[in-house]
Amino acid sequence: MSYSIIISEHGGPEVMKWEEIPLQEPGRGEVLINQTKVGLNFIDIYQRSGIYPLNLPSSIGMEGVGVVEETGDAVENVKEGDRVGYVMGQAGSYAESRVYPANRLIKLPDDVTDSQAAAVLLKGLTVSYLINKTFLVKKGQTVLFHAAAGGVGLIACQWLNKLGVEIIGTVSTDEKAEIAKAHGCHHTVNYTREDFTARVEEITDGKGVPVVYDGVGADTFDGSLKCLSPFGVLASFGAASGAPPALTLAVLGKKSLYVTRPSLAPHTATPELTEEIAAPLFDVIREGLSIPINRRYALKDAANAHRDLQSRKTTGSTIFEI
Ligand SMILES: NC(=O)c1ccc[n+]([C@@H]2O[C@H](COP(=O)([O-])OP(=O)(O)OC[C@H]3O[C@@H](n4cnc5c(N)ncnc54)[C@H](OP(=O)(O)O)[C@@H]3O)[C@@H](O)[C@H]2O)c1
Known part of the structure; x- marks a missing residue:
């Protein structure tokens, strides 16, 4: 069993419930991730409120970081114990543990902490494609x-x-x-x-x-x-x-x-496309990009984080601790 934020209806922050749910086994091409940090993003609000409707009941969230706990069949790119992060794919990062497709995982460099990764992956990959692909700024x-x-x-x-x-x-x-x-x-x-x-x-x-x-x-x-x-x-x-x-x-x-109207989903649709925007991001991190983590919440208190983000109280990145 593992705890997740689950919504059974779309609505305000109060629809998010911290529930214990059975843990799935990883299937072919999948891994079980023991998550340590989760990134808060505005898309989580669209999912919760129904602007981007989900099949309910569902968890929400598009960005997580953790350690591979178990691999399913035919997983070659990661192994048990690897530190990984991910963005997009199926909603459901608001969870202590989750099963996720191995070929969407990003292996984390040793010099990037779990907190930094959860704060920077989705937002930084977005900036990476916006300024290098959507419009190549000079x-x-x-x-x-x-x-x-x-x-x-x-x-x-x-x-x-x-x-x-x-x-x-x-x-x-x-x-x-x-x-x-x-x-x-x-x-x-x-x-x-x-x-x-x-x-x-x-x-x-x-x-x-x-x-x-x-x-x-x-x-x-x-x-x-x-x-x-x-x-x-x-x-x-x-x-x-x-x-x-x-x-x-x-x-x-x-x-x-x-x-x-660009979106991160097609920019991360294959490992090659993800690498095209992840490599420049890790380069700028190594060159000193500071990752401002200005708020942290326990994942079970996600409702408070959503209230603060949607009422414009936050600055920089916000992460959830598990
Ligand atoms: N297409 C993509 O691939 C992609 C990927 C990531 C994020 N995004 C989008 O990028 C935007 C920023 O995402 P983020 O997660 O980094 O959020 P964020 O910028 O930390 O928070 C949203 C900010 O929008 C401003 N805002 C203006 N009017 C607002 C209103 N009526 N209600 C709430 N906020 C308002 C606020 O800043 P001020 O108080 O300074 O106005 C607020 O802090 C969001 O629209 C998100 O959906 C898109």
């Missing part, structure tokens, strides 16, 4: 990154800064502005009291930016389009404030803009 460019003091945001600020990119980051409080700046953001805009489109115009001398990374969605989508320079790219990768509005394609014509 030194000297200026970009707009929304929710710059968030989990994805603080990793993006550091990584973009290191590449010589000038970052305009939106935040909702003065405290978050200071945190974003401390992680390499050059210009912060408090979008709860300032018009961020006007500030981007001012900072870029009216030129606009070649790319906007927008994980906020409903509240920022239209403004993000306005901030783009001709041929610019809007990478709409999340919906923390709700789903973006429907898009009338003709709106893009005036500046010949591109809009994309």
